[in-house]
Amino acid sequence: MILFTVIEVAFYISTAVTLFILLLPSQYEPKRRGSGNDSNEPKTTAQVLVLGDIGRSPRMQYHALSIARGGGQVDIIGYAESEVHPDISSHPKISVVPIPPHPRFLQTSNKLLFLLVAPLKVLFQVFSLWWILAYSTKPAKWLLVQNPPSIPTLAIASLVCFFRQTKLVIDWHNFGYTILALKLGDAHPLVRVSKWYENVFCRSATAHLCVTNAMASVLRKEFGLKAPILPLHDRPASHFQPILEERKREEFLLSLPDAAPVRSLLKEGKAKVIVSSTSWTPDEDFSLLIDALCHYSEVSSTTNPQLPAVLAIITGKGPQRQMYVDRVSRLQKAGKLSKVTICTAWLSTDDYAHLLASASIGVSLHTSSSGVDLPMKVVDMFGSGLPVVGWSKFEAWPELVTDGVNGKGFGSSKELAEQLVDLLGNPGKLEKLRDGARDASSYRWDDEWAPVAGKLFGLD
Incomplete structure (x- = not known):
């Protein structure tokens, strides 16, 4: 009985080892040629x-x-x-x-x-x-x-x-x-x-x-x-390119279905477009932008009526999207965003590149869980010649953005609102940052x- 059990165990072990060997993944063999023609072999x-x-x-x-x-x-x-x-x-x-x-x-x-x-x-x-x-x-x-x-x-x-x-x-x-x-x-x-x-x-x-x-x-x-x-x-990849002619930037923005609520203001130069790309995750706190836009709307409706209206286009997909969409809807009904229109969009590769090149300001909400990573969205914005305002309270931020040259940093919703008021209210400052962003676009992937x-x- 004991001998039979030992033989049985040995059989199962040998079978398992054999199957393991037979099912091992095939190895990479650089000398194996599939076509027999060296000129067709990949490097x-x-x-x-x-x-x-x-x-x-x-x-x-x-x-x-x-x-x-x-x-x-x-x-x-x-x-x-x-x-x-x-x-x-x-x-x-x-x-x-x-x-x-x-x-x-x-x-x-x-x-x-x-x-x-x-x-x-x-x-x-x-x-x-x-x-x-x-x-x-x-x-x-x-x-x-x-x-x-x-x-x-x-x-x-x-x-x-x-x-x-x-x-x-x-x-x-x-x-x-x-x-x-x-x-x-x-x-x-x-x-x-x-x-x-x-x-x-x-x-x-x-x-x-x-x-x-x-x-x-x-x-x-x-x-x-x-x-x-x-x-x-x-x-930035090659498809992110600045659009130098203001007329072409305006034409693209007017063609967007999301621009319908402010189309007449865009034609008259009384509205500006800001864009933010987010993954709608906890390391990008979208409430920072919502609170800043509420403050901007209040300032532009009361103390500084010369400020342009804002169309904020938010691109991306992610788990917290619907939560923030519902919050924006409540704020709009309450009249907290009277000078601001917020819409979400998922664009094709080409349309996204054109949007970045046509907008006035890009916003980065990436707060960095580690402090040593950087948001790629800012790279794409620079590739399109778009100046950026972004969350800057982490170690690696200066590796990407030179403050006052191609973008501005903020550390709270209040600071973000102040940056938007300052830049949208002073076209000369904004154009200087756009020049810096265009310079940053010259170095490619x-x-x-x-x-x-x-x-x-x-x-x-």
Whole structure:
């Protein structure tokens, strides 16, 4: 009986080991040629992974485009929820690999049911990522991963890269644990576990890219990373361009359906457009802008009637959108926004670029959970020659904006209101900032990417 049990156990173990070996992901083999024609071989192969909507991840799309334009073959992997950059969908060297959405039975707003389905959603996401990275896509030389989100991305990416002999590169946009701390607080056990997880699994990377010098310093000093850490600042892509002729800017604004309530004022020069792009998340407190616009409306209706009316166009999608839309509606009914019209919009890539180039002021509400990341929306605004007012009370802000040259900073809704009153009431000051923003637009994404990431990937 004992002998039979030992043989039985040995059989199951050997079967499990055999299946494990047979199901191992295929390895990256640079010497294998699919076509037999060297001239058709890409200079490199890469996978670009974002555990989010590809269409709302411009930096990762720019990475994919730069690799492809440099002669590489790229799979860009993520959720296909919105329109991607048109050059992504048309480029012959880029394949979009969608991550499947959660099944309907795992999608619920019921809090009690959420506790039951949440673990199943995580398991589904883990399986989907593993299957795509390990089996349904061909092995690549490089895997470029956006962080955050770090869970479960970093663990799965590290394991896949180990088996496939792929080089892992992490592109740090922020830290996952600091974003979690916005909800739970710095001392929460889950925040500590998240920081430990991020610290452990990032160590398998061959190299690290990050959006600021300040972030690179944190990775070196607090994370103690030994692999190369390469700051790669966000820069505008080529489709963000200033529109120099005021007549063309006005024509575009008048063509927008959202401009209908103030169209006559725009024609008469008695209204200005401000634009803000937000992800409607806790690290972008939209109430700052609402309160500032209420104050602006009061000042322009009482003490300074010469101020123009304002059309505020807010672009983006996110979880807190409806909450703020309802609040704006209540304020409008109460007469708190008599000189201000606020509307939300989701625009095509080209229309968004034209809106930035045609508006008078861009507003950034990004408050930075870590203090060392930067909002890419400001980069796009500068690329379009749009001066910016933004939340400036964090360490990395001066790496992007030179106060009084291409933008202005604020640290409260009162300060934001004062900036809007000052700039919209003084066209000369606003035009000076616009000149500074146009100067900032001259340095582009490819100029930044080629000597840093291009050199890393062997495409310089």
